[in-house]
Amino acid sequence: MNKTTYLWIMALALILPFIQPTLAANTKETITNNAIQRVRIDFTMPNGYVRHLLLAFTQDGSATDGFDYGYDGRNIDDFPDDLNWMIEDERFVIQGVGAFNETKQYPLGMFLTNSGEIQISLNSLENFQSEIDVYIYDSVNNTSTRLQDTNFEALLSSGTYLDQFYIAFEDKTNQNGAALSINENTFSDASINYILNSKQLYIKTKENFNSITLNNINGQKIKTIPVSPTQEIKIPLYNISETYLIVSIHNQNKSSSKVIIRP
Template sequence: MNKQTYLCLMLLFTSTLMSANPFSKNTATAMAYSDIQRVRIDFTMPTGYIKHLLLGFTPNNAASDGVDYGYDALSLDNFPNDLNWIIEDENYVIQGVGAFQDNKQYPLSMFISNAGDISIALDTLENFDSDIDVFLFDALYNTYTLLNDLDFQENVDQGTHLDRYFIAFKNNTNGSVYNSSSDVQLSINENDTQETSVSFLRKSKEIYITSNQNISKLEVYDLLGKRLFKQENIQAKTWRLSTPFIKQNYGIVRVYNNQGITNKKLLFH
């Protein structure tokens, strides 16, 4: 499926010029603009389209967590599937806030007309002296996904999803575990009931599988049922598979072990 990218004309954050005259090019304004720290987020809809969101941290707390004229951009489009920052009960595609604080969380509003798989990913970080951790907090399951290493993927029902998803910069719960050596974040509660976990590692472009039983066989299919890959006699509890052979956006990973078969639909990009 071809992916169409929705671009906001203000995505470069030019509206953050700190002057009564938005076209001012004085030195102080240029320096303030270059000092803004940006977190760019990509939302992949169930239809495969991508929308970009921008969160900007302003020096000297020039903006706030509320609505700030010149720093926040309203979401003027009416997409059937959408993700936005939510500020004072309104939807925004760009949110400008004060100086970066890792204890802050920023709420998102999600609207889904086509139930299916969505993805929330970290695109880029700009103007940070060192990389920061960016999490997707799912308040429904009390889990944190570290977006620096792994896209958040979920099958979402049709409807409006408020007070569920947040962008965060610190893991504030003991309900989830992130293992930096394996680049995989799992919910403890989920791990108690789900014996086999299948994830896609965005940075390394690998399928990552972990199980409490030896994996005997692995297969990858496209959505039409065509088998793209098969590996037998694995006999390991963890397995990584590089995916240069996968050209599709979506696929089905089938994992075999002594407990049975686990099927997982993944988004590859």
């Protein structure tokens, strides 16, 4: 081995320990920057079964809002009740899209054979470098429910619900122009009562209402409950601890409220 070759080997031996950590750091940063970001959603059916949904963001834009082979997973199940991503009028349980954009919203299709209470909840978020907000936007009732704060719950009749529910990442209330402004006319015949024996809220009117809001005595909102348009409903209040509740019912033109006392 000549002197020049020996000097080159010595130089590489001194430089490599500094190069390798840099290459590893750059590789790790590339993997992190290109990691798929995931939003996992759970849908609880009226019968109590749970459907898991996945929305995945590709930071390099390799997927789109349309159908992308290898990114989108079709629904191959035949459940009597279900919630799916809607892509080009077809049903999916996995949807891959482009880079995360908080202004976007993604449509859901709900298919119910059974009437009853449904729930949509946030299961987990993966690979987001900073906190994001996840909402269920109800375009019919013009409400946004932040899933980090509370699960979305509704009492719905059997049927197909399209163009109503969306996953969004900012409060879409009043942004999409989907709902009319509410006139403060009241239901002249509304009956709002609490049934002590069954611990149920009982509401009956002569006109349809499609939303119920529960507030505490200080006016702070506890829960909004969208319902299929109805004139009569019973709702259990097992998980609410307040003794005094302000119960409000709404449709697009009217609203009525009453304070109820729960012993």
